[in-house]
Amino acid sequence: MNVRFDPSGPLKGRLTPPADKSISHRAAIVGAMATEPVTITGYLAAEDTLSTLKAVQTIGALVQREGDRVTVRGTGLRAAEAHGETIDVGNAGTLMRLLPGWLAGQEGRSFTFDGDSSIRKRPVDRIAVPLRQMGAVIEATDDRLPPFTVHGQRLRGIRYELPVASAQVKSCVLLAGMIADGETTVVEPVASRDHTERLLSRLGVPLWRDGDAITVGHVDELTVEDIHVPADISSAAFPIAAGVLVKGSRLLLRDVGVNWTRAGFLDVLDRMGAIVVGERERRRDGEVPGHEPTADLDVAHGPLKGTVVEGDEVPLLIDELPLVALLGCFAEGETIVRGAEELKHKESDRIATVVDGLRGLGAEIEATDDGFVVQGTGGIRGGTIEAHGDHRLAMLGAVAGLASREGVEVIGMEAAEVSYPAFGDDIARLQRR
Ligand SMILES: O=C(O)C1=C[C@@H](OP(=O)(O)O)[C@@H](O)[C@H](O)C1
Numbered sequence: 533m534n535v536r537f538d539p540s541g542p543l544k545g546r547l548t549p550p551a552d553k554s555i556s557h558r559a560a561i562v563g564a565m566a567t568e569p570v571t572i573t574g575y576l577a578a579e580d581t582l583s584t585l586k587a588v589q590t591i592g593a594l595v596q597r598e599g600d601r602v603t604v605r606g607t608g609l610r611a612a613e614a615h616g617e618t619i620d621v622g623n624a625g626t627l628m629r630l631l632p633g634w635l636a637g638q639e640g641r642s643f644t645f646d647g648d649s650s651i652r653k654r655p656v657d658r659i660a661v662p663l664r665q666m667g668a669v670i671e672a673t674d675d676r677l678p679p680f681t682v683h684g685q686r687l688r689g690i691r692y693e694l695p696v697a698s699a700q701v702k703s704c705v706l707l708a709g710m711i712a713d714g715e716t717t718v719v720e721p722v723a724s725r726d727h728t729e730r731l732l733s734r735l736g737v738p739l740w741r742d743g744d745a746i747t748v749g750h751v752d753e754l755t756v757e758d759i760h761v762p763a764d765i766s767s768a769a770f771p772i773a774a775g776v777l778v779k780g781s782r783l784l785l786r787d788v789g790v791n792w793t794r795a796g797f798l799d800v801l802d803r804m805g806a807i808v809v810g811e812r813e814r815r816r817d818g819e820v821p822g823h824e825p826t827a828d829l830d831v832a833h834g835p836l837k838g839t840v841v842e843g844d845e846v847p848l849l850i851d852e853l854p855l856v857a858l859l860g861c862f863a864e865g866e867t868i869v870r871g872a873e874e875l876k877h878k879e880s881d882r883i884a885t886v887v888d889g890l891r892g893l894g895a896e897i898e899a900t901d902d903g904f905v906v907q908g909t910g911g912i913r914g915g916t917i918e919a920h921g922d923h924r925l926a927m928l929g930a931v932a933g934l935a936s937r938e939g940v941e942v943i944g945m946e947a948a949e950v951s952y953p954a955f956g957d958d959i960a961r962l963q964r965r
């Protein structure tokens with residue numbers, strides 16, 4: 533589906549962005565691990581998180597959905613079984629990397645995972661390495677890609693130093709650690725989103741942090757309280773960027789998750805001089821809070837200046853980096869992102885697709901090995917951008933169009949269904965106010 537986004541008049545009004553995708557995946561998986569039924573309110577109804585509901589059904593959980601209220605009746609920690617059915621993760625990397633952690637500990641049962649053409653290019657060796665050390669047997673295509681099969685075994689706890697900062701790998705090992713013998717420790721090179729730690733900690737799972745090391749203990753049974761999912765800051769980032777870039781805009785985004793391990797985009801916006809007002813959670817080392825803080829964010833159009841995003845900050849806004857590139861086009865001076873090689877392993881190679889895509893719209897942007905460099909020129913011309921089946925690229929093109937001089941045609945806008953099905957409607961509503 534090709535959709536044209538013309539230069540927009542001011543965006544105005546209030547909006548509750550869609551529910552958090554990362555937290556929705558985790559809530560459904562944890563619900564499936566529990567023995568008693570779990571109610572999740574505000575569950576994200578988008579392609580990726582519907583794949584997770586289907587996946588947990590494939591392994592024996594019952595799922596009931598009424599709007600954004602989902603009830604999961606799980607199998608308990610040690611009774612998941614797929615009966616030879618393949619688990620289809622669709623386009624969802626998070627699902628593909630988290631669920632095998634739990635299933636690796638289902639002794640004597642095997643689970644095959646597959647997904648769409650994008651997922652078949654995304655590495656699973658990053659989870660196979662630690663899970664094998666814990667005792668699981670994993671067969672993957674070319675030893676590193678889907679489709680892959682996890683043969684569940686009795687697992688033993690390990691200490692694992694993550695070679696790259698990845699919340700998906702960290703979460704996978706922590707989920708496996710809950711059913712492994714002994715304690716399991718994951719050491720992260722730099723902080724990444726900690727939704728799994730917060731959720732497990734709230735549910736009474738023995739879990740603690742010591743500097744960069746997170747340790748989880750063995751659990752016999754999981755009791756899960758009802759879970760509420762806040763709005764997704766990664767989805768909110770698109771209307772926020774539109775509000776910052778389109779002249780005369782003023783938006784209020786409500787109930788947005790501002791967990792500091794996710795809210796790096798707001799810090800980068802601050803450095804660029806953008807006007808976004810709202811209470812954020814501040815970094816607190818050594819603590820694993822049991823909740824997800826939220827805030828209302830008041831956004832207004834204003835001038836921007838260039839900034840530098842370094843590797844330590846990258847995991848705190850990994851999915852928002854494409855938008856940093858777009859903001860850089862409008863900023864005074866240079867905007868640089870470094871230490872973001874991980875962008876190459878997303879739904880598309882986001883260094884290549886962002887740089888080629890924005891350059892096609894008139895941006896002065898160069899790719900580097902681990903990021904990009906953008907020269908601010910005060911705006912962008914417009915043109916056509918290909919989404920490459922990547923939801924974040926589709927919405928990047930849309931926001932670029934709203935702020936451009938000539939408008940942007942997005943090829944493959946349907947990709948937005950993965951995380952933000954109401955994106956087009958929400959933007960249209962903000963344009964009518
Ligand atoms: O844990 C998660 O929910 C996610 C972690 C990140 O991936 P990595 O762990 O691969 O960096 C992020 O890009 C993805 O959208 C969601």
Ligand SMILES: C=C(OP(=O)(O)O)C(=O)O
Nearest residue numbers: 623624625626851878879
């Ligand atoms: C990278 C993303 O998700 P996933 O890894 O779950 O496919 C994303 O949502 O931008």
